[in-house]
Amino acid sequence: MASQENYVIIDTDCGVDDAVALMLALDCHRKGLIRILAITCVYGNTDVCQVVRNVFLTLRLFGLEKTIRVLKGCAFPLREKIGFEDGFMGIDGLGNSVHRMPEIDCQTEEEHAAQAIVSLVQQFPKQIQLLSLGPLTNLALAQHLYPSVLNEFREIIAMGGMIEMLGNVGPTTEFNFFNDPEAVHMVLTNSTCPMTIVPWDTCLKTRMLWKHFDEIVEKNTEKSKFLENIYQSIYEHKVYGRNVSPGVVLCDIIVVFVAVFSKIIKLTDEYPVAIELAGHLTRGQLIIDRTGRADRKKFKNDRMARFVTELDIEEAVKVLKKALD
Template identity: 35%
Template sequence: MVKKLLVDVDCGVDDAQAIMMALAVPDVEILGVTCVHGNTCVENVCKNVLRVLKVCGRLEIPVYKGVSKPLLGFVLDAGHFHGEDGLGNAPDPDAPGLDLVQKEGAVSAIIRIINENPGEVSLVATAPLTNLAMAVKLDPTIPQKLKGLYIMGGNVDSRGNTTICGEFNFAADPEAAYIVLNEYLCPTYIASWEFTCHSKLPWEFCDDWLAQDTDKARFMKKIFKHSMDSCYSERIEKELVAGQGFISCDSYAMAAAIDDAFILESDYKAVTVELTGTYSRGMMIVDHLEILNKTHKACIMRKVDLEKFKKLLTNSLK
């Protein structure tokens, strides 16, 4: 069975890792990559996706430009970690041009692709959820036609990485995250920020992973250097949990979409997003007491098969 994926990204380094992971799996078909604001501006996101597809020899996969700013509020970016261009400030003079981006917009493409493949598409969202929120408002029927929705974002212990209580993807567009968690009533899987921190890999694995003698590994080593230097610096200066190992945040959601058996332990809870708190705007709310009276429960990842994860990552650079 071929697994059909639609991928929505704000292509920073970990989005690139997730895309390359999926492209290396023989029975996975990426129907399209939709781009949105986030780690960098949406124009850079489009350029970055094309660079990733080029190094993988897969430029035939359509790329769609999406929304450039959140539904409300200010634009955030993660240039301090991913580099101002999103890929480690490692420019490529031979990068594909934006003329390869499809004329159709990302929101329209999401609606069309899901409607053309009812019950067959898994949507992997590793970015602020603006494109998805816009899509469901234009066509409220698309969630029931999805096979599954895999999200990297949100948090379960109120530990933020962008605001006091907010993870980046949700904090970058809280209203969009709220809409998606409340209106996509399809099987939903969430790789939260704290979960990824608890599922880190040794830096020694990362060193070996990048040492593979391939063009893909050399590309990854070049774009990842800026983020790795940031992690090492944070580990030395602040001893942050994220600095104590290799975390490819977006790849956890992608690995789950590739193979559900990757998830070993999970909680099924109703979730929503706080929109008005002084310190907690953008925080994901997990309804442990079932006060929300929601019938739709998300699968919140707790433990995954890290050996399988290592193999997927290793194969992505072969």
């Protein structure tokens, strides 16, 4: 059994990269590197009920669909419904592949994901890493239920935002944080535990080459077939497809590397961070103060966060190949 300091909750909107991140985390769980206490589901890449199904389909690859707790969470953002992507990840979040997969029992516990987060943090204070792979709505709701909950994590690791301005929703916005800026604001202004952010621009420069992806797929195992199926819609994507992109954008997968394989990660110093809530063109933009001029900061109740800037992609590929074997 993993030691206390390796307890993990994964909060996910289970799209393609989330599923691979889960596969890596589940392999680590099985090897005793971490202990996954729960997987909490949130809307994002698809609707929350489909997210639940996608999580169970991924768990089944490891025979853990009856073992690890799965809890359904928020179906909408705190303020307004943004709408789901239906191109990059497919309508079902897994490349429009779910209809080809065998049916699975997707019965979750009755407890809401936010309440489960609160209960687990109360049970294991200062011992849990929260891995956030989607919008932060479940975390924000947990904070509303139990105001000090966000201070009781050992660490929050989230994929979202950007350091440089090269967005995947708008010019200055990234999908996860854009989907619920108010939730991001609640997390940033009500948490004091260490926070590490995997920004979108780092994801763009740390891609797994398609030849390495093919080496995994060609193993012809149950996991490799699942991987090939869920990436079908991405193959032909006009920006990230095989003919235009040098490799697979890892995104949420990097969050698991941060949590478990920190030696292959490079981090920045801590910087003050905030989220833009009102901008006509910049709503949902993560603001990072790298000036070092504390006397002119305009953030209110700002908190500090570190950012992932580099991943040793060769070592990451080795880890992934073993995990997805």
